Amino acid sequence: MSAPQDPNFQAPPPPPMPEEEPVAPRPTKKLWPIAIGVFVLGLIFVVGGIAKFLSGGIGTGGALCFFGALLFGLSFVRLPLVPNPEAPLCRAVEPATGSRRLLIRSLAVPAAAAGLWRCRAA
Numbered sequence: 001m002s003a004p005q006d007p008n009f010q011a012p013p014p015p016p017m018p019e020e021e022p023v024a025p026r027p028t029k030k031l032w033p034i035a036i037g038v039f040v041l042g043l044i045f046v047v048g049g050i051a052k053f054l055s056g057g058i059g060t061g062g063a064l065c066f067f068g069a070l071l072f073g074l075s076f077v078r079l080p081l082v083p084n085p086e087a088p089l090c091r092a093v094e095p096a097t098g099s100r101r102l103l104i105r106s107l108a109v110p111a112a113a114a115g116l117w118r119c120r121a122a
Helices: 027-050 055-076 094-096 100-107 111-116
Strands: none
Touching: 027 055
16 A cells, blocks of 8 residues: 655645747748749759750759759748847948047038947957
8 A cells, every 4th residue: 555645745836937038030931032033043044954045054053943942941940049139340441540430520420320320349
């Protein structure tokens, strides 16, 4: 038989639930039309090369078909999740001049817009 149960027994609390990480988006809607278009263009080149309308069409068409299939396959890979996006990179002129104020004056940017533009420190 089983041992008698303790009347003062209390079950331990359940473990804490892990926090769900935000899901990164997939570029499916942006890449599918491009991938399908490149693949179809490759098929047209392959058919043109086989029918002798295009010289070198078979290799070019095969490469385009492969690239289109690769883009279609990569559209299912999730994009990297960037929790805190950085400020945009500086323009090439700013490190050369050494000052943002000089760059703003040379571009004749209004002062209100100049305050919105920040660059990441190198």
